[in-house]
Amino acid sequence: MVGGQDSRQLCLVDRGGPCAGRVEILHQGSWGTICDDSWDLDDARVVCRQLGCGEVLSALESAPFGAGSIPIWLDHVYCERMESHVWQCPSQGRGRHNCGHEEDAGVICSACSGFIYLFLSGFVCLVGEDGPCSGRVEVYSGEDGIPVSDGNFTLPTAQVICAELGCGKAVSVLGHELFRESDGRVWAEEFRCEGEEPKLWSCPRVPCPAGTCHHSGAVQFVCSAYSEVQLMTNGSSQCEGQVEMNISGRWRALCASHWSLANANVVCRQLGCGVTFSTPGGPHLVEGGDRISTARFHCSGAESFLWSCPVTALGGPDCSCANTASVICSGNQTQVLPQCNDSVSEPAGSEASEESAPYCSEFLALRMVSEDQQCARWLDVFYHGTWGGVCRNPIDDITMSMICRQLGCGDSETLDTFVALREGSRPWWVDGIQCQKTDTSLWQCPSDPWKYSSCSPKEEAYISCAGRRPKSCPTAAPCTDREKLRLGGGDSKCSGRVEVWHSSSWGTVCDDSWSLAEAEVVCQQLGCGQALEAMQAVAFGPGNGSIWLDEVQCGGRESSLWDCVAEPWGQSDCKHEEDAGVRCSGARTALPPTTAGARPTSNPLPGIFSLPAVLCLILGFLLFLVLIILVTQLLRWRAECRALSSYEDALAEAVYEKLDYIVTQKEVLLGSSGTH
Known part of the structure; x- marks a missing residue:
């Protein structure tokens, strides 16, 4: 039995495991069930915690694991998430109820299955990695799920399953999935639904001939809204x-x-x-x-x-x-087809540039904002080039689970309403988000239109996911953004493969959309001067561990890589052969030999011929030209001064010679006069 002494008074039955099944509690020496009136995720969360079964996946109603035949001990249970035992939760009192066993409550905890998603309704579920509304068909009969063969499986049967799961209508029967050789179990009946039955169990069933259903694999299909x-x-x-x-x-x-x-x-x-x-x-x-x-x-x-x-x-x-x-x-024969040189009319509404922009250009991203917690605190969405808040009305359990899963933070969550207001001004982009089971990402969930002020600051969503944990750093907490970023595999401390610290481990950055703008933010964040090159295609060798970031898009002026837009942490379609790198201007040594496959994206010229170096050369050359001009002018001025000075000296000398000649002549005349 999972758990300690207190868990022995609580158990989950008729599922073949201790962490999923009908909820039963021990009272006065007798086991009894719980009525599903008011039964929700808060109540189921206490059960999972008390049994040591991890986080809650589903709180189920209407006896999904079969009806009990024992007393009904509790009804209208109202847990507030923090109770350690289910009998600490308010209720109508032991043995007081107005229920039948067709209302027995059930629970599925995270320790019950290795599947990413497992939603059970009645005795059928779809098992896959794309949500509860697509995947392999499995049915339950008090044990683990047994796959259904694709032999004689009809579209009406798929429609009944989709409706029973609240997943809309069956839109595609996928190719069969081969059965595992180690697991030869196949559901030994054929379902012959007409399409109007309320549940799969209501459909006619016939045993497979000789107890073996003809098949080439397990049937899988997709339901859609x-x-x-x-x-x-x-x-x-x-x-x-x-x-x-x-x-x-x-x-x-x-x-x-x-x-x-x-x-x-x-x-x-x-x-x-x-x-x-x-x-x-x-x-x-x-x-x-x-x-x-x-x-x-x-x-x-x-x-x-x-x-x-x-x-x-x-x-x-x-x-x-x-x-x-x-x-x-063109199938409308009342219209004349256009000639080859005619143009088809533009789609209606194409004049609205923002509304008619093509898809994956409307870049959307999601993040949680917290200084000390992973997977907890305020929720932000990136829209129209700016991060802004999300309004909490009327976010429900399905929507919160979608948000936490998309952020890689687990399946369960809480929406906190009594929290302090976040400092600073920002837009609150969206309100009225209401996800459905058929949605596979938050972007598919309907909501109110985008607005700059969709709600007031006090209505901003503050979410705590199951993966909530304190932020940790490679050395000590709290850590700075610089300590969560490093370069590996380079020839100096300011060149190499970009590595980031997240979820207590180092990982790399995919080179999709990697350019000099992103490299500039990395270099500035590390105190390594300006970016010289943005390297792609594993220029500094492949990293290991997780690829934490993909599609990073910076403006170039951000103070930290965390301020740039990117896909949610850990969501990437890359391999380590696409690890991004940078080469910064600070503390450079000789360049290493060219690595095969290196593709500098922004500056193909190495060394001094980088863009900053070229700009410096041009500026230096212009200053040199100005200096030459100034020196030339100075020399010309000095030459003119010398020429003028020589002319004045020659003129003065000529005057003096003339005067001397006159004086000499006068003395001669005076001397001659005295003789006579």
């Missing part, structure tokens, strides 16, 4: 009209913002209507704004279905009835 597409029109053609999509069971018109020819081509192909003829201003058949979706699709044009395209919904702009997306496909 986005499913069918149709074109609404006042005319007779089914291949032109206003684009509408079934989103979470409701038909909604799509907004023309971000609507592109690529999107329109996917719609025409999906409906079997050829290619796009034009995307005119919509027929505007909607009457209420609540029927318009702000989801933005970013198709390449090669997709077979609109739901296959990347989609963003966070911060979607308001859309008016006069700005709905429309399409005329």
Whole structure:
């Protein structure tokens, strides 16, 4: 049994393990269940903590692990997260309830499974790494999950599973997944659902012949909130009209913002209507704004279905009835196809440059801001070139779990409301975030439109994730940004592979988007002068450990690499063959031999021919020219002075000679006169 003495009065049963199952407690020598009235993650968190089973993954209702046959000891349990035992939580009292065993509460704790996501509803779940609404089908019967074979598995059966899990509709049956040789178990029944059953267990089932189901692997499929597409029109053609999509069971018109020819081509192909003829201003058949979706699709044009395209919904702009997306496909025979030299009309709404900008250019990023904690404190989102806060209304458990998972901080979380206000001024970009199970990232979650002041400072989101822990440094805490950055594999202390300290370990930076601007921030942060080169393609040898940062984008004036925009910590599609490096001007030695594969991105000239050196040479040359001009002028002035002085001396000498001659002549005349 997991846990100590106190845990022996609490257990989880009918799951085949101690950390997931129906909650039962011991009272007066008898075991009993807990009613699911008011049962939530706070209550389940106390159970997981009391059993020593890690963090809570799910708080389940409606007897998902089967109905008990013992007393119901507790009802309306209200835990406040900090209790160490479930019986410390307020309730209606022992044995007081108005429930039946079909309302027995259940719990799944993080120690129960190695899967990244595991959401159980009834006795079926989808197991995979892309969220609870896609993956391999597994069913439960009081034991571990058993995969279902792909033999005779039908789309109506997939629709029943998606609906039961609250995941929308089945949009794609993926290729089969081979069974592991070490695990030959396969569910020994075939499900024959018609599509309208409320749960998979309600569907007709027949045993597989000879107890063995024909299969080539385990069935897997994808559920989505986005499913069918149709074109609404006042005319007779089914291949032109206003684009509408079934989103979470409701038909909604799509907004023309971000609507592109690529999107329109996917719609025409999906409906079997050829290619796009034009995307005119919509027929505007909607009457209420609540029927318009702000989801933005970013198709390449090669997709077979609109739901296959990347989609963003966070911060979607308001859309008016006069700005709905429309399409005329080539399959509409009432229209004349354009000639080769004709141009297809531009998508509606393309004049709004900000709204119609292409996708992965609207750079979005998420971070937590704290001086002393990892995975806890204020939440920031990067939008419109600036970091800003996130408003906490009406962030729920699904949304908080999404945020923590996207930051690599675990699955469970708490939203703190009684905290001091954050200092400084900033925008509060977004409010009203409401994620659904079908969303696989925060950017897919619907919310209110982006605004500079979406809420007041006191409504800013302050979140603590399961991965919360004190920040640590390589030497001692608290550490400075300079101590969390180093260069490795270089020829001096100011050149080498960029390495950062995060989550108690050193890791590298991917060279995607790596340029001289990022290198300049690194060099300044390390006190190594100016950046001479931004090196890519493992110029200083591959690092090891995690690749902590990817798609780093700095302006060049940031005081720290942590102030630059980047993908969330640890989320990268790179290998160590793409580790970024820098060469700074400070403390340089002789350059090492050229490394194979080195690709300096910003300054291909080594040594003194770097950009700063070239600028210094040009400035020095200009100063030298000015000096030459000044010296030449000085010498000319001195020569003129000498010439003038010589002329004056010669003139004076001539005058003196004339005077001397006159005096001499006068003396001769006077002498002659005296003789006579």
